[in-house]
Amino acid sequence: MDSPLALGRAARQCSLMSRTLRIATWNINSFRLRMPLMEELVSTIDPDIICLQETKVPDELFPREAPGLLGYEHYAFKGMKGYNGVAILSRLPLTVDATAPDWCEKGDCRHLAVSVQTPSGPLELHDFYVPAGGDIPDPVENPKFAHKLAFIREATAYFAARKGFKRTVLVGDLNIAPLEHDVWSHKQLLKIVSHTPVEVDALNAWQKTGFIDAVRHFVPADEKLYSWWSYRNKDWRASDRGRRLDHIWASPDLTPSLKAQRIHRDARDWPQSSDHVPVAVDFAI
């Protein structure tokens, strides 16, 4: 009987032969707690690159043996005590871009930028964890909401200044559901942080600096699509009050290489699941 990891390795050979690069993003909500689910992710989804958010592990406590045991020789992480934290696990070599900005000068571990060495050349990859923004959708009354908007504004300016960038993929928990059908009820969520017009406008401006939505590329805008369901719902599947907070964007030159997307709803039922599920896109590069 093959172990899940052996199956993952066999599948990896296939994916590399067909030159399909599968990139997954997942807000894991504690890397250390969900190590068994990382194995589940690898055996069932088999990504070539895994971008994580909310790892909630300081760098000195990051389990450095874990990526290798899961079959990912190459990795980068940036974490802090208690909150936030991002990590990238990769089967392909990567280099961290140490020149990436410290957003809002908070040093709060919400972004990793790497260059991935693919068979067809380098690919720029960004893993973002955008501030959630608190409960009150008013930047004057709520500093967390102000931080969220400022963060997105800085990121927008950063990519706008690099006009015409290519071979770039941006993923992460962007904590905004931009389209009407990215939430269970557009009308009921218009004043709820994650779907307010000011956030949606900000996110759209960021995307317009040079990205297309690689998941919606495959799914019509009038089709409901979620990647997050609150822990505060007894039966998430029955109520299905979800939001699409997790995104994969690509620079337009990569459009011809987009092969498939998948939002892994079933992961919401994994034992001790995260409230977010993995989202993946296949690129033929």
Place this chain on the structure above:
DNA sequence: ATGGTTGAGCGTCAA
């Protein structure tokens, strides 16, 4: 309008 749950790490904050 409110409350509902989870994680980090031990107070409560953040989501």
